[in-house]
Amino acid sequence: MKITRITTWQRKMPLIEPYWLSGGRLKFEQLDSTFVRIDTDDGVSGWGEACPWGHTYLPAHGPGVRAGIETLAPALMGRDPRALGAINNLMDLTLPGHPYVKSAIDMACWDITGKVAGMPLWMMFGGEQATPVAVNSSISTGTPDEMIALIRRASESGYRVHSAKIGGTDTKADIERIEAISAALPPGESVTFDVNRAWTPAVAISVLNSVTARDWVEQPCQTLEQCAHVAARVQNPVMLDECLHDFTDHLNAWRMAAGEGAKVKPNRVGGLTRAKQIIDFGVSVGWQMHIEDLGGSAMADTAAIHLAAATPDAHRLASWLCHYHLADDPVPGQGARNNGGFATPPSTPGLGVQGDEDILGTPAAIHEA
Numbered sequence: 001m002k003i004t005r006i007t008t009w010q011r012k013m014p015l016i017e018p019y020w021l022s023g024g025r026l027k028f029e030q031l032d033s034t035f036v037r038i039d040t041d042d043g044v045s046g047w048g049e050a051c052p053w054g055h056t057y058l059p060a061h062g063p064g065v066r067a068g069i070e071t072l073a074p075a076l077m078g079r080d081p082r083a084l085g086a087i088n089n090l091m092d093l094t095l096p097g098h099p100y101v102k103s104a105i106d107m108a109c110w111d112i113t114g115k116v117a118g119m120p121l122w123m124m125f126g127g128e129q130a131t132p133v134a135v136n137s138s139i140s141t142g143t144p145d146e147m148i149a150l151i152r153r154a155s156e157s158g159y160r161v162h163s164a165k166i167g168g169t170d171t172k173a174d175i176e177r178i179e180a181i182s183a184a185l186p187p188g189e190s191v192t193f194d195v196n197r198a199w200t201p202a203v204a205i206s207v208l209n210s211v212t213a214r215d216w217v218e219q220p221c222q223t224l225e226q227c228a229h230v231a232a233r234v235q236n237p238v239m240l241d242e243c244l245h246d247f248t249d250h251l252n253a254w255r256m257a258a259g260e261g262a263k264v265k266p267n268r269v270g271g272l273t274r275a276k277q278i279i280d281f282g283v284s285v286g287w288q289m290h291i292e293d294l295g296g297s298a299m300a301d302t303a304a305i306h307l308a309a310a311t312p313d314a315h316r317l318a319s320w321l322c323h324y325h326l327a328d329d330p331v332p333g334q335g336a337r338n339n340g341g342f343a344t345p346p347s348t349p350g351l352g353v354q355g356d357e358d359i360l361g362t363p364a365a366i367h368e369a
């Protein structure tokens with residue numbers, strides 16, 4: 001089986017409402033997603049999606065995905081998409097770094113491999129059944145009352161786990177947010193306070209040692225070293241996110257005891273193949289993980305839900321579904337959706353989500369052998 005064509009589409013997907021991170025430091029209104037279809041000489045096609053969360057969140061952006069695929073495509077022509085290890089090594093040789101560029105290609109190759117094997121991706125990843133995965137809300141920064149109102153609204157949609165975005169220059173406001181939100185949580189619900197790198201170590205230590213709440217705190221500071229410094233000096237378990245880009249970062253995080261868990265996002269680490277390697281490592285060292293993508297439609301969300309469903313319960317925390325924030329749904333009716341606080345991966349072979357070319361319209365590029 002050989003890759004004969006790689007087609008890309010650009011899709012600008014507006015958010016239902018503006019989204020604020022880090023105490024209002026970062027604002028997001030629209031995502032620039034790239035959909036990819038890989039065709040083979042056997043007539044089997046696979047789909048993938050790469051959608052960075054804007055261009056200010058991480059060193060990744062939509063135009064970079066498409067430019068990177070243009071660079072990778074000639075090397076991929078004629079290669080067997082089922083040889084996932086070889087495909088990923090080839091991509092790293094052809095374009096070192098730029099992991100966010102590679103995730104849609106890797107996803108489409110997994111889709112093809114699952115279709116050929118007649119197995120859904122959750123089974124390809126070692127899962128025994130299509131386990132429903134708890135989903136978590138994502139609560140934009142605001143006043144404590146605004147944030148509690150958003151949590152109540154999410155609870156009504158079935159969410160029992162919430163990710164509340166905090167972190168600003170006003171440490172008193174953050175202390176108030178943490179205490180008010182933690183105290184307002186209905187029984188059976190939990191929250192992670194996601195700082196998105198906004199604090200210095202001194203602020204993190206001061207805030208977290210001032211609050212009584214012992215909920216998870218995510219990515220309190222910019223770097224892995226800073227997070228490790230904080231983790232050694234606070235009682236809250238620390239979840240790592242933006243400082244983890246490749247396997248070595250995860251290994252170093254564990255060596256430095258920088259946290260008790262990690263967010264595993266295929267687009268950030270280069271695709272499902274690399275994410276699976278990291279999840280296996282996380283399971284080995286006893287981490288708890290949120291497995292979700294950086295952004296995207298129900299296609300990218302579904303790929304991450306396949307991975308999450310194949311991860312042992314004890315190591316899997318809730319997954320966020322980006323597509324609930326979008327005013328656009330290019331794969332209507334397909335994929336893993338929130339159903340009473342849980343999302344179940346499809347059991348059809350492969351990814352179980354197909355791009356709709358009528359909806360996607362004119363391709364951004366067609367690369368052929």
Ligand code: MG
Nearest residue numbers: 194218219241
């Ligand atoms: Mg985060």
